[in-house]
Amino acid sequence: MCGLRPGELAGLRWRYLELDAEQPTLEVAERAMEVGKKYVGQAPPKTERSKRRLGLHPLLVAALRRHRDESQMLGLYDDDGFVFCTRNGTPMSISNLRRAFKTLCERAGLGRDWTTYELRHSFVSLVADQLDDLVKVADLAGHIDTRTTEGYRHQVRPSIPTPRRPEPPAGDERRRTERIELRPHRAPGRGAVRRRRRTRACRGRRPNSKQYVGYRTS
Numbered sequence: 001m002c003g004l005r006p007g008e009l010a011g012l013r014w015r016y017l018e019l020d021a022e023q024p025t026l027e028v029a030e031r032a033m034e035v036g037k038k039y040v041g042q043a044p045p046k047t048e049r050s051k052r053r054l055g056l057h058p059l060l061v062a063a064l065r066r067h068r069d070e071s072q073m074l075g076l077y078d079d080d081g082f083v084f085c086t087r088n089g090t091p092m093s094i095s096n097l098r099r100a101f102k103t104l105c106e107r108a109g110l111g112r113d114w115t116t117y118e119l120r121h122s123f124v125s126l127v128a129d130q131l132d133d134l135v136k137v138a139d140l141a142g143h144i145d146t147r148t149t150e151g152y153r154h155q156v157r158p159s160i161p162t163p164r165r166p167e168p169p170a171g172d173e174r175r176r177t178e179r180i181e182l183r184p185h186r187a188p189g190r191g192a193v194r195r196r197r198r199t200r201a202c203r204g205r206r207p208n209s210k211q212y213v214g215y216r217t218s
Contacts, residue, residue, distance in 0.1 A: 002026060005046065005120065005142075006094045006116045008032075009097060009116070010031070010097050011031040011042055011091070012084065014080070014083055016028070017083065019068070027052075028050060028053075028142065029051060030042045031044070031045055032094065034094060037093060037095050045142065049144050052142055054140065064083075098115060101114065101115070101119075120152065125153055134150070137153075
């Protein structure tokens with residue numbers, strides 16, 4: 001989601017989401033801190049450049065609003081609570097977040113060999129493919145410099161295949177084949193006249209074994 005780090009996702013709280021504003025935004029102001037794979041509290045972002053405000057895509061806004069409504073129905077919503085929490089409302093650990101992501105990938109038929117950081121790589125690659133300014137991409141990802149961003153940038157393949165040329169009608173697929181008779185070149189002589197006469201007499205019949213038969217396609 002917007003290329004956030006796993007710790008930033010686990011520590012995201014509703015107070016930093018503006019879903020009902022004219023221009024919905026997300027503010028990265030803190031992250032979840034763990035010690036020994038256990039949540040111990042909130043901490044500042046990884047670097048000073050990691051503090052950033054991001055605009056949200058309409059599809060993401062719709063998904064977060066639906067998630068908020070479901071959390072309210074389950075009694076898990078709190079203005080100061082976590083966006084992604086456990087069934088008890090406690091913060092979700094990063095390991096549980098990764099496990100849940102692997103489960104989603106498996107349900108989608110993609111297998112379990114995926115990590116949450118690959119979403120961050122995909123975000124940087126897709127944005128970099130649309131923007132020519134790598135500095136802006138680094139700002140969106142919260143990187144210190146563009147050298148780090150280059151490590152996350154990968155070539156994006158087109159998701160829409162090139163349209164194939166229309167197949168010709170069935171009638172045009174048939175090609176006319178003309179049968180022609182080829183004979184070895186010989187100097188004209190007395191036997192040439194006899195062969196011409198024999199050819200006229202046998203026209204329309206199958207040529208004998210001494211004649212060569214070829215096909216020309218047009």
